[in-house]
Amino acid sequence: MNIIVCIKQVPDTTTKVRVGKDGKHIDPGGVKFIVNTYDDFAVEEAIRLKERFGGEVTVISMGPERVKEALRMCLAMGADKAIQLWDPAFEDSDPYTTALILSKAIQQLPYDIIFCGKQAIDRDTMSVPVYLAELLGLPQATLVVKLEVDPNARKFIAYRDIEGAKEVIEGLLPAVISTQWKLNEPRYPTLPNIMKAKKKELKELNAAALGLDSAQVGEKGSRVKVLSMELPPPRSKGKILKGDPREVCRELVRLLREEAKVI
């Protein structure tokens, strides 16, 4: 099977994020970047399919030089090839243009199934996999927690947890599958595989190589743009009421009603 995984490099959850000077981006200085948590499930599922049915796993990511580190991590986990998509014109791409750029790269490759994490933990838009399926004209299954694939019948069965129920859907391959955290347990890359990762192919493609012109991508091609970004206000100090329990209760109820307006 030819398996493709789209990944994003995001700030580590333990990193302290600061907003940059322009008020629209995070300040990347001092930020530790990791492979998006949900993409780990996508990579793991892809490698398991390869181990079962044979074939090749190609990992793709759009982003600047630093995303190579994330791609190498996926190669160390067991992916076979990696492609970095970058061009200065890609800066400030929205989910639609990101999916467009990814789709152009994928169209140059043979593929039977495409995996994406269900969302990136930095921007949380959950829309790239959906756009991608549309742009490629493929069936899709989102937030998948269990997957069965039959490469001969060219079919998949996907299990989804929906509000209060489980849903089982069947579809034709090729398809776009977005992965949810229960799907599998991502492996740690082994030390020998980390050493082998350096020797695996890591290709770079820019706008021209993808047949895109700068008006289609980046902020120009985007359908939504970020106006501003700010950190949540620091939590204000709690209030401690002291005194006679009766009085304190009465005051608490008054504050909940009049100040907090929750009762």
Next chain:
Amino acid sequence: MKIDFFNTESLLSEEEILIRNTIRKFVDERVIPIIGDHFEKGTFPMDLIPDLAKLGVFGANLQGYECAGLNNVAYGLIMQELERGDSGLRSFVSVQSALVMYAIYTYGSQEQKEKWLPSMARGEKFGCFGLTEPDYGSNPAGMQARAVKDGKFYILNGTKRWITNGSIADVAIIWAKLNGQIRGFLVEKGTPGLTVLEMKKKLSLRASITSELILEDCRIPEENLLPKTEGLKSALSCLTQARYGIAWGAVGSAMACYEEALNYAKTRIQFDKPIASFQLIQEKLVFMLTEITKAQLMCLQLGRLKDKGEMDYTQVSMAKLNNVHMALEIAREARDILGANGISLEYSAIRHMNNLESVKTYEGTENMHKLILGQKITGIPAFN
């Protein structure tokens, strides 16, 4: 949290960073949440071993025989991260890799290598290293263990004490005198005449198995002699490998203690402000970070020298002596900053502190390393 004040990461290759990050994640997710309980109960976390083997940490800096074939800096970073979890865990990996696998790799016959190294790399077989005796610690040359040739066999007699992993080892490398020369022998588990006793009542390295090995007319086939061993220097060359790992490992312990102390100092409020705002606490934190930074740089250069084949054992002595000394000082200071909480296994400072008392003593005591360096500098041996 990144503890890298001099940006030593910029001196590492992409693979070295990936390897460190992988082991770091494993230790954060799998070791740190459970290790305090193991320390309290005095048990080794055996269930981590299959996964550590799958990662490829055993004999990771050896070439071939299913070993990962990493360079020595990557190997050192693994030791650092493991000991950031616990010195007992790092000791387990050190003994298996640097003492046992290295000894077989360097002094073994082809058959011995093929028999033991792949299964040890896979974590299916374990080894231990029997050099120290009850009456011969810093002076192993005086050892009482003896081997005598008897037809196609050797008969071994002697007692080895303070042997890490002894009770779970499938094979023990026993150093004993054969016609007056110290040689290494492979003694397999279950050999008649070999008795293994687990040593209890330790207040240090509690999450690690320590044993006593008693050999009474223990008869082993002649092919179990490590053929290339020649005298004490063969055993000491294995110790150099292990001490190299300890020099890195101690930095890991120190990092864990510093991180814990810093976080605690920033959040612990006394006199209406974080204790980190007091000069006496800041002085301690600065001392810690400075010592860690110096040790990081020392390890890295030591590793680069080792990779070039230019490392001298006296340099290893200096790094082991310095780094364990500073780590122990840092653990004590961290314990102090944590106040009463510092004595609890809910935190890691006292666990590291107690562990490091062993690390200071084993693989050459701090005093012996000073004397090794004293001899190097002056040309005059102060011992023997």
